[in-house]
Amino acid sequence: MATNTDVSPVLSVRDLRVQTCGRKPTEILKGISFDIYPGETVCLVGESGSGKSVTSLVTMDLLPKDELEVTGGSVLLNGENILTASGKRTRALRASTMAMIFQEPMTALNPVLPIGLQMDEVYCAHTKMRPAERKAAALAAFASVQLPDPERLYASYPHQLSGGQRQRVMIAMALALRPKLLIADEPTTALDVTTQKQILSLIRKLQAEQGTAVLFITHDMGVVVDIADRVCVMRRGSLEESGPVLDVLSRPQKDYTKDLLHAVPSLSPRAARRAGDRKPVLEVKGLHKRFEMRSALSKLLGRPGHNVHAVRDVQFELLRGRTLGIVGESGSGKSTVARCVLRLEDPSDGHIVVNGQDIARLRHNRELAKARMSVQMVFQDPNRSLNPRLRIVESMIEGPLNTGEARESAVARAGELLETVGLPRNSLDRFPHQFSGGQRQRIAIARALMMNPDVIVADEAVSALDVSIQAQVLELLADIQSRRNLALLFITHDLRVAAQICDEIMVMQRGQVVEYGAASDIFRTPREQYTRDLINAAPGRDWDFQRGQRFVEESS
Known part of the structure; x- marks a missing residue:
């Protein structure tokens, strides 16, 4: 939307400065300024540590007081300075006038309380509704974000919902009282492309209906193209440049912005590499994995549960020096295949052959430990895979x-x-x-x-990294793979990354292989509608970030 300068901004940040507490303070925000008008979306982009999330925490008055302190500037919400308001006042403003969607809903939602009760807390804290009215409002809010069966969901716990459903619940909570300002901090980073597209469309729809101003924090430049009206590029606590999104993307003024854009992987697949050793180092044949789901009551009474077929008849092979990408929506079975290959899950049926040895049949711990040396894993979040005390x-x-x-x-x-x-x-x-x-x-x-190892399994290994760091890690993986002739099984929901690192692609849906072949064929001439839908859902798919223009120019 075009900014209407006759209308007052919902949020006006002026010369905001924040520093660390302690004997040797370090400045985190160095005098940043921007405005957001009703119905407008402003994206904050930049590398990790640039100050994006700190800006949002200051606005919501959620800054950890013993670690960071505001040393200057103002943050005006509808003309009221958040920095001088009392804690009681900012608590009243949260949810009623401003609200926030956090990156990881599982850390924002209470795992031991039903979703309905958590939604009820919003209305209890900020309205005088009666219990029946609060429940009716909650069900209506769930329906407004296109959640299926609101009555069932009201009684469900967070772990019983998918990632996309949990994020929709967070959006419903944030928009329950129709706030004037919505802050979204990386709300789609961990979501697959189709769920991400749905969430972005939902935010735009609700924004249009309610005239909400949106501050959207992201490191995904594709999302910026799809959702932003204006963009602010941050670096080391400073505002490098800002302006209308198409101006910044097509005519960046700063070298830092140019570097960020050039680091965005292209959806056009890389040139195919020549195959080396034709003997596969990893072969998966007829892999099945079933999980028995039983409630606590069923276990207590000795009743059988029901089987969930997570993986059905998956087969593929992986050669030395090659990269096979597994893509698909959440719940498609990608990570279950990886865990079976590593024998972190016991396959229900099928063969997993590593260097000629079928490790699916191994049961002795010593034999398994020896076999696992050949297949190692790089997890999505190194914070959780590295022991913080060691x-x-x-x-x-x-x-x-x-x-x-x-x-x-x-x-x-x-x-x-x-x-x-x-x-x-x-x-x-x-x-x-x-x-x-x-x-x-x-x-x-x-x-x-x-x-x-002979095989490295990378499960969403770069999804949580910003684009410049992501590019460095991908380049490192490619270099190590080339020097050590490693086979790489790369699991990702980021199709841009898959296009640039993978030689072959396996597309999965509901535990089954939908399409399997050379990456160039999958991306250029996909045979299956599901694959085409995945590619079409990729954010910013029609934008060439290296050249700063659309791939297909609009006809005059």
Whole structure:
């Protein structure tokens, strides 16, 4: 929408400055300023640590007082300065006038309370509705965000919902009292492309109906193209440049903005690599995985549960030096296949052949431990895969020590591998919290390499990283793969990443393989409608970020 300067902004941030508390304060925000008008969406973009989320926390008066403090500026919400308002006043403003959708709904929702009760708290805190009125309002709010069967969902717990449904619940809570300002902090980062498209469309629809001003924080430039009216590019606490979204994307003024845009992977697949060794290092044949679902009452009474067929008859092969990407919506079975390949889940049926050995049949712990050395995993979140209480050296040498390698030898190799992934050897003595997200993922890759694997399984290994760090990690993986002739099984919901790193693509839906073939064929001439729907749902799919223009120009 075009900004109407005759209308007052819903949010006006002026010369906002924030610094850390303590004896040696560090400035986090360095005098940033921007406005958001009714019905307008402003996107804050930039690398991790640029100050995007701190800006949102200041606006919501959620800044951790013992860690960060505001040292200057103003934040005006409908003309009222949030920085000078009392805690009681800002609590009243939250939900009624401003609201926030957080990145991870499982950390924002209480896991031990039904969804309906959590929604009820919103109305209890800010209205004088009676219980029946509150429930009716909650059901209407759930219906407005297109959640199926609101009555059933009202009584459900967060873990009983899908990721997309949980995020819709968060949107319903945020918009329940029709706030004038909605802050969305990376609300679609962990969602697959079709769910992401639905959430973005939903936010736009509700915004149009209610005239809400939206502050959208993201590192996904495709999302910026699809949802933003204006964009503010942040770097190290400063505002590098801002303006209408198409102006910034097509004619960036700052080198930093240009670098961010050039780091966005293209949806056009890379040139196919020549196949090397034709003998597969990993073969999966007729893989099935069924889970028996039983309630606590059924278990107590000894009643049988019902089976959920998570993976059905999956088969593929992976050659040395090649990358196979597995893509599909949440719940399609991607991660279950990966966990079966690693034998973190026992397959119900089928064969998993690694270097000629069928590890699906192994049951003895010692045999499994030996087989797992050939297949290692890099998880999505290094914060959860690295023990925060252990120094990096202890996390890296744990596997080799368990297989009998001498400590001195393992420590020496750990130092070498850290240098291989671009970190100094002295990083061994530090703790995980002393590194950035991208550095922690490099450590996770080095730890996987400690076991000298033939196959690395990367499960959403770059989805939580901003575009520039993501590009560095992908380049690192490609370099290590080339030098060590590794096979890479890459699981992702980001089709841009899949197009740039994968040689073959396997598309999954509801536990089954829908389409399987060369990445160039899948992206250029998909045979199945489901695959076409996935590609069409990719955010910013019609925008060429390297050239700053649309792929298909509109006819005059």
